[in-house]
Amino acid sequence: FEYAGIVKVGGLGEVPANQTKHLANDYEITVFIPSHGQLHILEKTHELEKLPFNCVGQISPSQFGINEPETTYNISFYKLKINNVNIIVLHGENPFTSSFLDDKIVYNPDTLSGKICFFSIGMCCYADFLIDNRKEALPKIIHIHDYHAVIPFIGIKQILAKNGLDVASLITIHLLTWPRYPIDFYRTCGIDHTPITIHVKEGLKALTLNEIFTICKKITEGYQNPTIEMVGAFVSDLVTTVSQSYLKSDIIPNCGNELIEFKSNFVWDGCDWEYDEIFHQVLKNHENEMRDVLQIPLDKNLTISDMKKYLLTHKLSNLDKSPLIRSEKVLNVINEISNGNEFIRGGYIRSFNESGPLVITTGRISPQKGFETIFEGIPKVIEVIPNAKFLFLILPTDYSLNEIRNYAHFVKKYPNNL
Structure with a gap:
C-alpha cells in the first residue's frame, strides 16, 4: 500500500x-x-x-x-x-x-x-x-x-x-x-x-x-x-x-x-544508508545558509555540533515548506491544539532558543514506537541535563488524533526542551 x-x-x-x-x-x-x-x-x-x-x-x-x-x-x-x-x-x-x-x-x-x-x-x-x-x-x-x-x-x-x-x-x-x-x-x-x-x-x-x-x-x-x-x-x-x-x-x-x-x-530491520553520503548531501543543501546563520567563515570546517545548532535554533522554524498533511481531521486537531499557543503557526513550529544535548526520534504514531516512554522520561532527564532537547519528527494519522492532543500537553509543559 x-x-x-x-x-x-x-x-x-x-x-x-x-x-x-x-x-x-x-x-x-x-x-x-x-x-x-x-x-x-x-x-x-x-x-x-x-x-x-x-x-x-x-x-x-x-x-x-x-x-x-x-x-x-x-x-x-x-x-x-x-x-x-x-x-x-x-x-x-x-x-x-x-x-x-x-x-x-x-x-x-x-x-x-x-x-x-x-x-x-x-x-x-x-x-x-x-x-x-x-x-x-x-x-x-x-x-x-x-x-x-x-x-x-x-x-x-x-x-x-x-x-x-x-x-x-x-x-x-x-x-x-x-x-x-x-x-x-x-x-x-x-x-x-x-x-x-x-x-x-x-x-x-x-x-x-x-x-x-x-x-x-x-x-x-x-x-x-x-x-x-x-x-x-x-x-x-x-x-x-x-x-x-x-x-x-x-x-x-x-x-x-x-x-x-x-x-x-x-529478517532484521535494516537500511542501506551511507553516513558520508548523507553528511555531504546536508552540506550540499544547507552549507551556505548554515554559515550565514551561524557566522562560520569558509576556512572553518562545519561540524555535527554546528549542524545540530543550525537545526534546533533556526531551521525548525524556517523550513522550505510546511510539512505536508492531507488529512482534514489531523489538520483540525493541529489547529485545535495550536490555538493561542506559539509553538505552531500554519504548520510551522517554533525553534529552540539554544542548542543542547539532543534526543531525536521519528516514526508513525503507534504504541510500538515507544514515544510515550520518552515523554515519561523527559522530566527525569532535564533534572540532570537542564538544556537537553527532544525533537519528535512524527507522522500523525487519522487513527492517532488523541495522541496528538496528549503530546501537545507535553510541548506546552516543557517549551524549552521539547
Missing part, C-alpha cells in the same frame, strides 16, 4: 522500494499499488503506459459503509518503471471508484475498506488478463507487505486455482494493527467459494474461505472474526517479520500459533 517514489506514510514505504531496487538486477519485479491520488503527479515525472483493459462491474457498497444502491465500478491500470522495477498503479476511472482508489490519504478510515475492496477486485481482473493474454507473465512468487494486500492475494490464488495454477507466497508483517472484517466483506472484494492450496503443518491442503475462517476462529478469543493478519499468515507459504523478539512475542501468538510457527521466521 506504500512505495517510496509513489507514496509513503512512514518507513514501510521504504522497505519494498529498497528490496525491489536490489532484486531488480536479477529478477523481473512488478509492484502493484492503488494510485492514492498520485497519477497526475506521476504523469509529469514518468512515462506511463495505460494497459489495454479496464475492470468494470457492479457492486453493493454497503459492506464498506456506503449506504447507496448497487453502483458501477471502473478500474484502470497504469504501468511505469522506477529503478528498473515495474510499477502498476490501480486508478478509479469513474468518480465513485476514484473516491476510494485515488484518495490521497493512504489510510483514511473513511475510505480504506473501499480502497482495499477495489484493489482486490482490480487484482483479480489483472490475474484474469494475464491468464488470457500473457500467461508467461504470471508471477512465480507474491510478496505481501502487511494486511492490506491479503484479500487481493486470496483472490489471485482463486483465479489461478480455477485454471489449475498456483503461486508461492510470502507475507511480511511489519506491524500488527488487528483489522477484522466479516466474511461478507471478503465476498464483496471478489472472494468466492473456490478452494486454495495452503501450506499447513501436515503438508498442502485445499481450503475454501469458509473453512479458513472456521479454522482461524477456533483459535481466536471469543470465536470472533479473525484478523486479516491471521488469515494472511495462515494462507501464505512463509511468514516473516522484522525481528526475532517481535516474531515470538507478537506475530506467532496472535497470528495462528501452531498454524504458522513451523513456517515463520524473521
